[in-house]
Amino acid sequence: GQSLEQPSEVTAVEGAIVQINCTYQTSGFYGLSWYQQHDGGAPTFLSYNALDGLEETGRFSSFLSRSDSYGYLLLQELQMKDSASYFCALTASGGSYIPTFGRGTSLIVHP
Amino acid sequence: NAGVTQTPKFRVLKTGQSMTLLCAQDMNHEYMYWYRQDPGMGLRLIHYSVGEGTTAKGEVPDGYNVSRLKKQNFLLGLESAAPSQTSVYFCASSYLPGTSGRAGELFFGEGSRLTVL
Numbered sequence: 350g351q352s353l354e355q356p357s358e359v360t361a362v363e364g365a366i367v368q369i370n371c372t373y374q375t376s377g378f379y380g381l382s383w384y385q386q387h388d389g390g391a392p393t394f395l396s397y398n399a400l401d402g403l404e405e406t407g408r409f410s411s412f413l414s415r416s417d418s419y420g421y422l423l424l425q426e427l428q429m430k431d432s433a434s435y436f437c438a439l440t441a442s443g444g445s446y447i448p449t450f451g452r453g454t455s456l457i458v459h460p
Numbered sequence: 461n462a463g464v465t466q467t468p469k470f471r472v473l474k475t476g477q478s479m480t481l482l483c484a485q486d487m488n489h490e491y492m493y494w495y496r497q498d499p500g501m502g503l504r505l506i507h508y509s510v511g512e513g514t515t516a517k518g519e520v521p522d523g524y525n526v527s528r529l530k531k532q533n534f535l536l537g538l539e540s541a542a543p544s545q546t547s548v549y550f551c552a553s554s555y556l557p558g559t560s561g562r563a564g565e566l567f568f569g570e571g572s573r574l575t576v577l
Contacts, residue, residue, distance in 0.1 A: 397564030452502035
């Protein structure tokens, strides 16, 4: 099976940089994804790391280290609208390709 | 451009009643999924389908059944609702990984909020 650990809550101030970590245990996976979910809304895809290293998409970057079983989402120039829950997800290997989600991190951005 | 559409968006049931949630996607995706989301529990996979006519169990399948008779539709059924099934249900769909689209990307519906009294 797979398991993922994320902090339950992170707080930061507007304009700052914040990192949301995700550690995992798995017997094999294709990649690590990140999703954003605002209160009452649908999760929306942010990024996907198949290989070790950093993927950058605007103010958001995601990092993966397979040797450390670790990844993170980096949010720069924080805005109030970034207040949301963020989920990491592993896409399983072995032919199923089914994502398993972490429990999510609630990001609170203060003015 | 509808994407993934779930119906109904809200429903209140009494214990023992049955109901079906409908998910429809217009992106010609092979994979479809049903997740439930409870406070502090993240998204837990109930059932999924890798193509028309196929279904498989996920992490929390008990008390639910599914069908994928048409590629664009994925139905989630509750035969005898229980208060423990009070949750927000999300349907999602994706391409077959490696074929097209961004790898690892699931497209979610807006959710169906179910309360069982």
